[in-house]
Amino acid sequence: MRWIRYAVFFVIVALSVVFVVSAFAQEELRLDEKRMELAQRYKNAQPGEKFAIGYITWGLAQEYLMICWQAVEQACRQLGLEFIGAVAETDAAWVETTESMIAAGAKAIIYNCPSAAVMPELARVCNEHNVFMATFFGYTGEMFPGDLGPRWVIDNTPLSDEQTFFPLMILFEKMRQNGKTKLLHHQAHKTVATVSTVYINLGVFMAWSFYPEMQLLGHQYGEWWYEGGRKAAEAALAVRTDYEGLWGANDSQTMGALRAFEDRGIPIGPFTASRDMEMTTAEEILKGNFLVTAGFDIPYFAGRMVPMLYDMCVGAWYPLPEEMLQAPRINTYGRPGEVEKLARDARLIWHPNFYLAPTQENLEKILRQMKAEKPEYPYDFRLMSIAKCQELGLSYDRHAGADLRLGQHDYYFPAKLEKFGSMEAFRKHVDALYEFFLDFSWADTWEEAQKYIEKFPPELKWDPIWK
Numbered sequence: 001m002r003w004i005r006y007a008v009f010f011v012i013v014a015l016s017v018v019f020v021v022s023a024f025a026q027e028e029l030r031l032d033e034k035r036m037e038l039a040q041r042y043k044n045a046q047p048g049e050k051f052a053i054g055y056i057t058w059g060l061a062q063e064y065l066m067i068c069w070q071a072v073e074q075a076c077r078q079l080g081l082e083f084i085g086a087v088a089e090t091d092a093a094w095v096e097t098t099e100s101m102i103a104a105g106a107k108a109i110i111y112n113c114p115s116a117a118v119m120p121e122l123a124r125v126c127n128e129h130n131v132f133m134a135t136f137f138g139y140t141g142e143m144f145p146g147d148l149g150p151r152w153v154i155d156n157t158p159l160s161d162e163q164t165f166f167p168l169m170i171l172f173e174k175m176r177q178n179g180k181t182k183l184l185h186h187q188a189h190k191t192v193a194t195v196s197t198v199y200i201n202l203g204v205f206m207a208w209s210f211y212p213e214m215q216l217l218g219h220q221y222g223e224w225w226y227e228g229g230r231k232a233a234e235a236a237l238a239v240r241t242d243y244e245g246l247w248g249a250n251d252s253q254t255m256g257a258l259r260a261f262e263d264r265g266i267p268i269g270p271f272t273a274s275r276d277m278e279m280t281t282a283e284e285i286l287k288g289n290f291l292v293t294a295g296f297d298i299p300y301f302a303g304r305m306v307p308m309l310y311d312m313c314v315g316a317w318y319p320l321p322e323e324m325l326q327a328p329r330i331n332t333y334g335r336p337g338e339v340e341k342l343a344r345d346a347r348l349i350w351h352p353n354f355y356l357a358p359t360q361e362n363l364e365k366i367l368r369q370m371k372a373e374k375p376e377y378p379y380d381f382r383l384m385s386i387a388k389c390q391e392l393g394l395s396y397d398r399h400a401g402a403d404l405r406l407g408q409h410d411y412y413f414p415a416k417l418e419k420f421g422s423m424e425a426f427r428k429h430v431d432a433l434y435e436f437f438l439d440f441s442w443a444d445t446w447e448e449a450q451k452y453i454e455k456f457p458p459e460l461k462w463d464p465i466w467k
Contacts, residue, residue: 035318042150043315044130045107047387051313052082053306054101054109056094058192059087061225062252063278064298067370067377068112068136071299075306075381079388091118098125108132108309112302113193116140123148132312134305137193141434144427145324153312153319156305158296159327159414160196162466163275164203164249166332166354167292170339171245171273172211173346174291180244180271185216186232186257187440188249189223198433200249200275201440205449206464210346212446217243219441222253229253233260244271251276251293258290277333279367282359285335292339296328297407299366299377300400304411307385316387322415322423329408331357353466357407365406378403419461428459436460 045051055072057065069085076083084101088094094115101109102125114122114135120143126133127149134154139145145152175181185204188197208214218239220232229248236243237260246261246268248254254274261268269289274281277295284290311317332339332348332355339356348354369375382388383397402409420426436456443449456462 031320035320038150038318039312039315042130042132042318043313044132045313047314047316048391049314050080050082052084052101052104052106053309054098054104054106055083055085055112056088056097056101056109056114057085057112058114059089059225061227062250063280063370064250064252064276065112067278067298067367068302070370070375071301071303071377071379072110072306074299074375074377074379075303078381079306079310079385081306081310088115091115094118095121095125098122102126102129102131106131107313108134110134110136110305110309111138112136114138115192116143116194119143119152120148123152126151132309134309136302137196139195139325139430141427141431144423146321154305154308154324154326156301156326156328156411157195158199158301158330159466160199160275161203161206161464162353163294163296163330164200165206165464166330166348166351167273167275167294168204168207168247169210169346169348170292170332170334170342171247171271172207172214173342175214175245175271176211177345178271181213182215182217182243183245183247184218184233184236184243184257185440186218186220186222186229186236186246186248186253188253189221190438192224194434194438195430197249198430198437201437202433202462203464204247204440205437206462208446208449209462214446215444216440217444219439222248222250222257224250225252226256229256230260231256233257237261237264241266243268246272248272248274250274251278251281255280255284258284277331277362277367279363279370282333282363282367285333285359286363288335292332292334292342294330294332295407296330297366297402297409299369300379300402300407300409301328301411303377303379303381304384304400307381307383307388310388311386314387316385316390323413325414325423325426326411327414329353329355329410329412331355331407333357333359333362335359351465355408358405362406365403379409417466419463419465425459428457429461432457432460 133152218236222229222232379400399409415426
């Protein structure tokens with residue numbers, strides 16, 4: 001009779017699985033219906049209609065900013081839309097440029113690192129004219145997409161703590177193996193893209209906890225660009241010159257800092273790390289004059305905003321609240337032969353999020369397009385549009401037709417990660433980051449840093465796992 005008991009057991013298990021799958025499918029159907037209901041309520045164009053999408057950026061001094069501009073323009077061209085681009089250098093310019101783009105027929109506007117001070121006014125203008133808004137590095141602890149009306153629909157910001165943790169762990173590991181402990185630590189910016197600043201500083205703290213013998217020195221702000229990084233390094237070098245490693249909050253400012261060291265005759269390049277994966281950094285990595293960086297497939301990161309906005313404009317999709325915050329997946333880049341060993345020694349190989357991408361191939365097949373006469377990144381952004389795929393009989397592809405050997409070309413929703421689980425928990429986490437990590441000059445040694453751990457609220461999550 002034992003076989004009968006086994007049979008009954010397996011039938012019960014099978015029925016349970018069917019029930020769970022069915023319940024999940026029904027919930028997904030309900031959510032799809034909610035998305036479509038919202039999409040139809042807020043649409044402002046018809047499928048196949050040619051309209052303009054605006055793009056406003058805070059500058060073009062970074063390679064990252066230039067690549068973003070080019071990728072958004074390419075995506076508009078591929079989807080048969082008009083591209084309107086502009087640079088805004090003052091708070092007034094963000095608002096005035098928005099108004100002029102709307103007058104020129106823009107149905108949606110993408111903002112790269114907008115001024116937080118004018119976000120409420122930008123949202124008011126876009127809500128009033130039924131124009132969609134999407135941002136890169138646009139939210140803060142005080143305002144998220146959806147908070148200022150239905151038209152601010154997407155924020156596209158990497159979890160820069162993840163993007164910092166991987167390369168800094170590799171740098172720390174190389175410093176440990178070579179008996180080095182003095183790291184010059186450059187922060188990002190006090191007022192521009194501060195949501196990234198607080199994440200980056202959190203990522204530094206996470207990596208530091210694995211290498212407590214390190215000293216973090218300087219704490220100057222590089223302000224996201226080459227000249228700012230050079231100025232910050234010169235200020236730090238005026239205090240002392242015995243730094244043994246260099247960390248900067250992004251590639252542009254770190255490259256400026258590296259050049260300041262070289263001018264002093266200090267060969268710190270092999271012990272330099274940052275984040276973004278720009279063209280110049282990739283070239284220096286392959287020369288052995290820069291250790292490691294981490295990036296988020298910049299042209300994919302930028303261009304994919306266009307098909308999502310097109311779908312919202314024509315009523316094919318609208319994000320639920322926990323889908324309004326999006327984060328690109330992170331790739332790590334280093335010199336072949338060296339970075340793999342350091343990643344193993346730092347135990348990153350076993351991290352569920354660690355992805356080591358080929359530096360040389362990315363440089364040749366993607367990054368050097370930035371300097372091309374007619375830049376063309378290897379993506380077909382039509383494939384990321386639900387509506388455009390329906391119009392043209394194409395198959396939807398979340399990766400935009402990318403070569404997945406080069407990177408992940410993907411993204412996730414931070415509020416859905418296990419460590420948060422809800423928008424409310426994620427919002428509390430970001431609030432805490434602004435309280436403790438907007439400035440990271442409060443500790444040079446791990447002993448000093450430990451005093452701050454006791455002050456962290458439980459809402460601040462500093463475990464280095466993102467899944």
